[in-house]
Amino acid sequence: MTFIPNWEEFERSAEMLYLRDPINTRYSMKYSHSKGVFLVKITDNKKCLQYKTEVQQDVRKVDKFISNLIRHMASNDN
Amino acid sequence: MVLLTNDEFLTELTKLFQKARVSGSVTMTMKRYDGRTKPHPRDGTPAVPNPKYKCLIRAQSSSKKISTVVDQEDVEKFSTAYTNLLKTSVNGLKRLKKPKKKAIAAQ
Numbered sequence: 001m002t003f004i005p006n007w008e009e010f011e012r013s014a015e016m017l018y019l020r021d022p023i024n025t026r027y028s029m030k031y032s033h034s035k036g037v038f039l040v041k042i043t044d045n046k047k048c049l050q051y052k053t054e055v056q057q058d059v060r061k062v063d064k065f066i067s068n069l070i071r072h073m074a075s076n077d078n
Numbered sequence: 079m080v081l082l083t084n085d086e087f088l089t090e091l092t093k094l095f096q097k098a099r100v101s102g103s104v105t106m107t108m109k110r111y112d113g114r115t116k117p118h119p120r121d122g123t124p125a126v127p128n129p130k131y132k133c134l135i136r137a138q139s140s141s142k143k144i145s146t147v148v149d150q151e152d153v154e155k156f157s158t159a160y161t162n163l164l165k166t167s168v169n170g171l172k173r174l175k176k177p178k179k180k181a182i183a184a185q
Contacts, residue, residue: 022110031095032103033170056171063164066108067157073110073133074153 003050007061010051014042017049018069027069029062038062079136079143084156087135087146088163094139095167104139111147 004010018025025044031037040051040062053062082090091106098104112129119125133153136145148156 023112026107026109028105028107030103030105031098031168033095033099034101035103036170036172038168038171054172056169056173059164059168059171063161067161070108070133070135070148070157070160071153073108074131074148074150076129076131076150 002048003052007051007053007058010040010049011061011065013049014065017042017044017047018072020044022073027066029066079145082144082146084146084148084152084159087137087144088156088159090144091137092163092167094137094142094144095163098139099170102140104137107136109134 004013014027018027021044025042028041028043030039030041032039036054038053038059040053042049053059080090091104094104111132111134112126113132114125114129116125130150132150133148134145135148136143138144
């Protein structure tokens with residue numbers, strides 16, 4: 001499982017992965033309050049990228065990214 | 079897997095977050111969905127001729143699973159409600175204290 005250390009790099013690679021194959025790419029988020037960990041994973045069934053954080057500041061960045069993704073997924077553009 | 083409307087999904091997701099605060103985790107998955115209800119035909123023609131894309135969102139925690147489909151018309155509304163929910167629920171992480179550069183420079 002490839003973990004990417006910084007958020008900007010993860011965001012760029014994730015976007016590229018999604019645009020290459022939008023219908024088969026899925027994005028997954030896991031939050032564990034007791035462990036204080038927020039995990040983000042994107043995969044197109046061939047390649048998988050992950051990002052893990054324990055920092056509150058990253059939640060806002062993840063938020064923005066997923067709202068962009070949701071918007072793109074539900075639209076008709078490629 | 080329970081398929082709900084967007085509003086019901088958000089309510090149930092709030093409950094999942096509250097239940098998982100003590101132990102366990104909440105997982106959310108997003109994927110593009112083209113509205114197909116039949117399997118792909120073998121002769122290569124697409125299952126849905128003019129796909130109107132939607133977003134399929136699933137969430138699970140311990141043994142409870144819920145899902146919803148977001149249409150193009152509801153995307154804005156759902157997206158803002160969803161980000162608000164995440165902001166209020168995902169708040170147990172560490173807050174880094176950035177050293178105040180001005181205070182250090184002033185000394």
